[in-house]
Amino acid sequence: MMIPYYIIIGMIAYLIGSINFSILISKKVAGFDLREKGSGNAGTTNVLRTVGKGAAAITLILDILKGVVAIYVAILYGKIITGITGSPIDASMLVQVAGIFVILGHTYPIYFGFKGGKGVATSLGILITTNYQIGLICLVFALILIALTKMVSVGSLAAAILFPVLTLFLGKENFIIPGNYFIYSIIIAAIVIFNHRANIKRLINGNENKLSFKKKEEV
Numbered sequence: 001m002m003i004p005y006y007i008i009i010g011m012i013a014y015l016i017g018s019i020n021f022s023i024l025i026s027k028k029v030a031g032f033d034l035r036e037k038g039s040g041n042a043g044t045t046n047v048l049r050t051v052g053k054g055a056a057a058i059t060l061i062l063d064i065l066k067g068v069v070a071i072y073v074a075i076l077y078g079k080i081i082t083g084i085t086g087s088p089i090d091a092s093m094l095v096q097v098a099g100i101f102v103i104l105g106h107t108y109p110i111y112f113g114f115k116g117g118k119g120v121a122t123s124l125g126i127l128i129t130t131n132y133q134i135g136l137i138c139l140v141f142a143l144i145l146i147a148l149t150k151m152v153s154v155g156s157l158a159a160a161i162l163f164p165v166l167t168l169f170l171g172k173e174n175f176i177i178p179g180n181y182f183i184y185s186i187i188i189a190a191i192v193i194f195n196h197r198a199n200i201k202r203l204i205n206g207n208e209n210k211l212s213f214k215k216k217e218e219v
Helices: 002-019 023-030 044-050 053-085 091-107 120-130 134-151 154-168 182-195 198-203
Strands: none
Touching: 002 091, 023 044, 023 053, 023 154, 044 053, 053 091, 053 120, 053 154, 091 120, 091 182, 120 154, 120 182, 134 154, 154 182, 154 198, 182 198
């Protein structure tokens, strides 16, 4: 029975995602939990606002790597299980489960009271690893919008919406493990959009925070 294998990889990915580097770095570098500063979000943008550019860059890289590591762990896990059992396993499903649960871990980290970040950087790591073409297109699209609007949320939301669209046009053979990833892309997009619900309200009201490279505390 294959279901327990998917549950196990989901748990592993969730635990990887739960390692919230923004919280760890803010406590180490600045001596505070950034969830108590600025926007209260445990993510790169809030690190930039409350701690500084260097800490934000490190946080961004490490959060992206969480997504990369989760995908490759899923692939390795699938090979190990296949070798032990001698039975074929749906490797693309393992990748999808890992991708979804590493984001959930980042958003609801078990190590930090289930209060984490929005999962954008980790999602980028997942996208680039599972399909580098989609990942790069979404990244460029997001960066252009961020540069034009000075709002990270606009680029993040647009990239989340673009992901399922691109999945329809770039065939399943283009993914790291061939398979049908459309439902997976919808789920990831939905998680990212849900995590930006406060930003969406501010965008509608016209008072969304704009990106600044000057460190400041928002209380």
